[in-house]
Amino acid sequence: MKSIGEHLKTAREEKGFSFDQVVHDTNISREYIHALEEDNFDFFPAEAYLIGFLRNYSEYLGLDPSKMVGIYKNFKISEEPVPMDLLLGKKQTSPEKKVRKDELEVSGKSFSPWLIPALVAIVLIVVLSIVFLPSVIKRDRGGDPDIELVEKNNPEPEDQGPKEFFLTEETLDITVSDGDQIKVSTGSKLVSFSVRISENEKFLLYRDMDNLQKEIALKKDVEQGILIEENRGVYFYIKDVAGSSVTLIAQKVMIDNAEMVDEITTESGESDVAEEVETSAERIVEKSVISLEDYPQAYTVDVFFRGDGLLRHKNDDQPAIEKFYQAGERLKIDVNRTVTLWASNAGIVELKISGKEISIGENGQVVVRSVKWIKNNETGKYELIITPVN
Numbered sequence: 001m002k003s004i005g006e007h008l009k010t011a012r013e014e015k016g017f018s019f020d021q022v023v024h025d026t027n028i029s030r031e032y033i034h035a036l037e038e039d040n041f042d043f044f045p046a047e048a049y050l051i052g053f054l055r056n057y058s059e060y061l062g063l064d065p066s067k068m069v070g071i072y073k074n075f076k077i078s079e080e081p082v083p084m085d086l087l088l089g090k091k092q093t094s095p096e097k098k099v100r101k102d103e104l105e106v107s108g109k110s111f112s113p114w115l116i117p118a119l120v121a122i123v124l125i126v127v128l129s130i131v132f133l134p135s136v137i138k139r140d141r142g143g144d145p146d147i148e149l150v151e152k153n154n155p156e157p158e159d160q161g162p163k164e165f166f167l168t169e170e171t172l173d174i175t176v177s178d179g180d181q182i183k184v185s186t187g188s189k190l191v192s193f194s195v196r197i198s199e200n201e202k203f204l205l206y207r208d209m210d211n212l213q214k215e216i217a218l219k220k221d222v223e224q225g226i227l228i229e230e231n232r233g234v235y236f237y238i239k240d241v242a243g244s245s246v247t248l249i250a251q252k253v254m255i256d257n258a259e260m261v262d263e264i265t266t267e268s269g270e271s272d273v274a275e276e277v278e279t280s281a282e283r284i285v286e287k288s289v290i291s292l293e294d295y296p297q298a299y300t301v302d303v304f305f306r307g308d309g310l311l312r313h314k315n316d317d318q319p320a321i322e323k324f325y326q327a328g329e330r331l332k333i334d335v336n337r338t339v340t341l342w343a344s345n346a347g348i349v350e351l352k353i354s355g356k357e358i359s360i361g362e363n364g365q366v367v368v369r370s371v372k373w374i375k376n377n378e379t380g381k382y383e384l385i386i387t388p389v390n
C-alpha cells in the first residue's frame with residue numbers, strides 16, 4: 001500500500017510539476033512540500049498545519065483531499081500501541097459484577113449490633129484528624145495555614161523548557177531565551193540556530209556550509225546575513241536585548257555576495273551591508289520611495305492588466321516566471337525582499353505595492369523595474385523603493 005508521500009510524489013511527477021511551480025501555485029513553502037512527500041510529519045509545528053497543507057496539496061494534484069486525510073489518520077492510529085491485555089487475550093472482569101459478588105458475600109454474614117456505630121466513630125476520628133491536624137502542626141512550627149492554602153491553589157507556572165521556531169517563507173518576529181532553537185529548511189537540509197544566553201554573553205550558535213561552528217553576537221540593532229546554501233541565506237535583525245531574553249527578526253533571503261556575506265558585522269554594531277546598500281543607493285539616478293520602516297518586511301505587489309501584454313517577474317530566490325496576460329487579468333506577488341519586473345508594454349500595467357499605486361511607464365515602452373529594500377544611513381530607516389534597471 002502506498003504511503004501518503006508516495007501518492008503525492010507520484011501525482012506530481014505524472015503531471016510534470018516542479019517544486020518551484022508547486023510552491024508558486026499553492027503558496028505552500030518548499031520545506032513543507034518536501035516534508036509531505038517524505039512522510040516527515042514531525043516537521044510540522046502542529047497537526048492542524050499538516051492536515052491543512054495536505055488537503056490543499058492533494059486538491060492541487062487532483063487527489064481526493066478527504067481520502068488523503070483519511071490515509072493519514074489511519075497511519076496515526078496504526079502507530080498507537082495496542083493494550084497488552086488485548087495482545088495476551090485476557091478477559092477483563094466487570095467491576096460491577098465483582099462488586100455485586102462482594103456485596104452478596106458481605107450481606108450473607110451476621111454483624112454485632114455495636115459494629116456499625118463503632119465504624120462510624122472511627123471514620124469521624126480519621127476525618128477530623130485529616131482536617132485539623134495539619135493546621136495544628138503548622139501553628140506549632142510558626143506557619144500560616146491560609147498562606148499554605150493560597151500557595152497550593154496558585155502553584156507557580158512550570159517551566160515549559162526550550163522552544164523551537166520554524167522559519168518558513170514568513171518573517172519571524174520572536175522573543176527567544178536560552179536553549180531555544182530557530183530551524184530553517186533549505187529544501188535539502190535543516191539548519192538549526194541555537195540560542196545561548198548567560199550573564200556574560202549572548203549569541204546564536206550554528207554550523208556554516210563547511211560544517212564549522214560559528215557564532216552570531218546578540219546585540220541590539222545588529223543585523224547580519226548568514227549564507228546557508230549557495231545563494232540562500234537568513235537575515236537576522238536584533239530588535240532588543242533584555243535580561244535573559246532577546247527579541248529578533250528572522251527572514252529568508254536571497255544573498256548576493258556583492259551585498260551580503262557571512263560574518264560581516266562590525267565591532268560598532270553597524271553592518272557592512274548598510275554601507276553596500278548606501279553605496280548602491282547613491283548610484284540610483286531615479287527612484288521612488290514606497291514605504292519607510294525600521295527593518296525590512298514582506299510586502300505584496302498587485303498587478304492589473306489594462307491590455308494584452310507580456311510580463312516576467314523574478315521573486316527573491318525563485319525562478320523567473322513569464323506569461324502573456326490578457327486585458328482584465330490580475331496577478332498577486334508576495335515578496336520577502338526583492339522582486340524584478342520586465343514588461344513588454346508598460347502602459348497597460350498598473351502596479352499597487354503595499355497599497356500604493358505606482359506607474360512604471362508609457363504605452364509601448366519596454367521597461368525593467370526592481371523593487372527592493374535599502375537602508376538609509378542618515379535616518380537609520382529602511383526604504384522600500386522601485387527603481388529602473390539598465
